[in-house]
Amino acid sequence: KAGVTQTPRYLIKTRGQQVTLSCSPISGHRSVSWYQQTPGQGLQFLFEYFSETQRNKGNFPGRFSGRQFSNSRSEMNVSTLELGDSALYLCASSPGGLLGTDTQYFGPGTRLTVL
Amino acid sequence: DAKTTQPTSMDCAEGRAANLPCNHSTISGNEYVYWYRQIHSQGPQYIIHGLKNNETNEMASLIITEDRKSSTLILPHATLRDTAVYYCIVRVGNRDDKIIFGKGTRLHILP
Numbered sequence: 365k366a367g368v369t370q371t372p373r374y375l376i377k378t379r380g381q382q383v384t385l386s387c388s389p390i391s392g393h394r395s396v397s398w399y400q401q402t403p404g405q406g407l408q409f410l411f412e413y414f415s416e417t418q419r420n421k422g423n424f425p426g427r428f429s430g431r432q433f434s435n436s437r438s439e440m441n442v443s444t445l446e447l448g449d450s451a452l453y454l455c456a457s458s459p460g461g462l463l464g465t466d467t468q469y470f471g472p473g474t475r476l477t478v479l
Numbered sequence: 480d481a482k483t484t485q486p487t488s489m490d491c492a493e494g495r496a497a498n499l500p501c502n503h504s505t506i507s508g509n510e511y512v513y514w515y516r517q518i519h520s521q522g523p524q525y526i527i528h529g530l531k532n533n534e535t536n537e538m539a540s541l542i543i544t545e546d547r548k549s550s551t552l553i554l555p556h557a558t559l560r561d562t563a564v565y566y567c568i569v570r571v572g573n574r575d576d577k578i579i580f581g582k583g584t585r586l587h588i589l590p
Contacts, residue, residue: 454522
């Protein structure tokens with residue numbers, strides 16, 4: 365099975381711009397979560413989508429948003445970019461099952477640099 | 480906040496077993512212990528998880544104490560490629576539960 369894929373892998377933007385990142389989950393997985401990783405704050409949870417609905421949300425400003433499509437692919441958008449948004453953005457997918465544990469598998473990430 | 484405590488860093492000689500400890504004294508009865516690792520600038524890689532019993536897979540073994548307040552991840556024969564940050568996480572594990580990462584343990588494998 366192919367793993368989680370994220371595009372693009374690297375991105376450079378300037379302050380004030382907006383950016384859209386894409387994530388394709390493992391085939392059959394219905395849950396997609398997004399995380400931000402910075403040297404100062406570590407890995408932080410952004411939000412999680414299941415069946416096109418946001419189920420969980422972390423403590424990030426409204427400039428960070430996401431969506432999920434009917435094929436489970438997900439996008440996250442950051443508007444009005446700030447220097448502090450420079451980070452590795454990670455996507456994780458999981459089956460989203462009801463029983464037992466629901467293990468998340470991570471993609472390689474998108475490295476965003478804001479100048 | 481993360482519910483686990485791990486040493487900041489550890490060294491292990493190549494070829495030896497690497498034993499990474501984790502304390503989770505406030506773990507609830509329905510929470511699992513998960514381990515991930517992250518090699519520099521890559522996405523975290525799932526290693527193993529367990530509830531009460533010890534677990535083993537092709538990558539590692541997980542030993543959970545009887546009171547479930549601590550656990551140890553064992554890499555049986557460490558190689559240089561095992562150099563990474565290892566995260567111990569406790570979570571209910573169902574689909575409504577997000578992962579909260581702590582700072583992890585930076586494992587250095589010494590040649």
